[in-house]
Amino acid sequence: MCTVSRHHDRCYCRFLFLPDFRSFPLVEIIEERPRDRLAVETIARLSLGHRLVDSPAARLRQGSRKIAELSLVALEGGCVVATIRCWPVLIGAGTRAIQMGPVAVDPDHRGRGISRVLINTTLERARALGHRIVVLIGDADLYGRYGFEPALPRDITLAETRDRERLHVLALVPDALAGLSGVVRPDTIPALR
Ligand SMILES: CC(C)(COP(=O)(O)OP(=O)(O)OC[C@H]1O[C@@H](n2cnc3c(N)ncnc32)[C@H](O)[C@@H]1OP(=O)(O)O)[C@@H](O)C(=O)NCCC(=O)NCCS
Numbered sequence: 001m002c003t004v005s006r007h008h009d010r011c012y013c014r015f016l017f018l019p020d021f022r023s024f025p026l027v028e029i030i031e032e033r034p035r036d037r038l039a040v041e042t043i044a045r046l047s048l049g050h051r052l053v054d055s056p057a058a059r060l061r062q063g064s065r066k067i068a069e070l071s072l073v074a075l076e077g078g079c080v081v082a083t084i085r086c087w088p089v090l091i092g093a094g095t096r097a098i099q100m101g102p103v104a105v106d107p108d109h110r111g112r113g114i115s116r117v118l119i120n121t122t123l124e125r126a127r128a129l130g131h132r133i134v135v136l137i138g139d140a141d142l143y144g145r146y147g148f149e150p151a152l153p154r155d156i157t158l159a160e161t162r163d164r165e166r167l168h169v170l171a172l173v174p175d176a177l178a179g180l181s182g183v184v185r186p187d188t189i190p191a192l193r
Pocket of ligand 1: 111113117
């Protein structure tokens with residue numbers, strides 16, 4: 001069950017994890033605040049280990065600034081239990097897209113549908129904000145369910161060979177991927193503005 005909150009100006013959704021409300025209390029999805037940073041980085045480090053800083057996904061984030069409106073946290077009892085961040089990237093000749101990730105859930109809170117809510121909320125917001133394309137580096141098993149498809153058959157690729165086959169793309173509007181190919185790279189310009 002999802003209700004748009006009218007009580008908190010930065011709360012997008014409140015989810016009751018039915019059917020057992022006692023063991024699945026209210027989770028709020030809000031924009032990441034400066035004070036969430038330590039909790040977010042702790043959960044991300046716990047979840048991803050060295051991949052957080054040493055991976056093709058990490059290198060796609062280098063030099064750019066996260067998109068605040070698409071960097072969300074899940075709160076339970078006021079505590080951060082999950083995080084998602086998004087970053088500007090360019091594809092090929094300069095088509096704008098967003099890179100989604102990392103997505104990380106506190107190990108004690110996994111398997112409750114929290115990442116599903118975070119990802120769906122992020123994709124809905126991205127579409128509403130006018131973004132057209134999302135890329136991520138991750139497993140088809142996990143991300144295929146949200147409509148992501150492998151990027152390599154479209155000749156959308158990474159500068160480095162590692163993880164190329166794990167690069168996925170999603171069109172948020174029809175035909176956004178039509179005729180698109182090329183290398184995905186960080187879009188560092190927004191950070192300089
Ligand atoms: C992967 C991760 C984000 C999933 O979070 P979660 O809140 O436990 O996932 P959910 O309970 O929302 O599951 C949503 C769906 O994804 C599936 N799923 C969860 N983890 C999965 C995995 N590792 N591989 C494939 N599918 C997975 C669930 O079965 C569920 O499927 P359903 O919709 O058919 O029921 C979490 O386990 C995590 O933080 N892992 C470590 C970090 C990581 O690997 N992040 C992803 C790469 S950036």
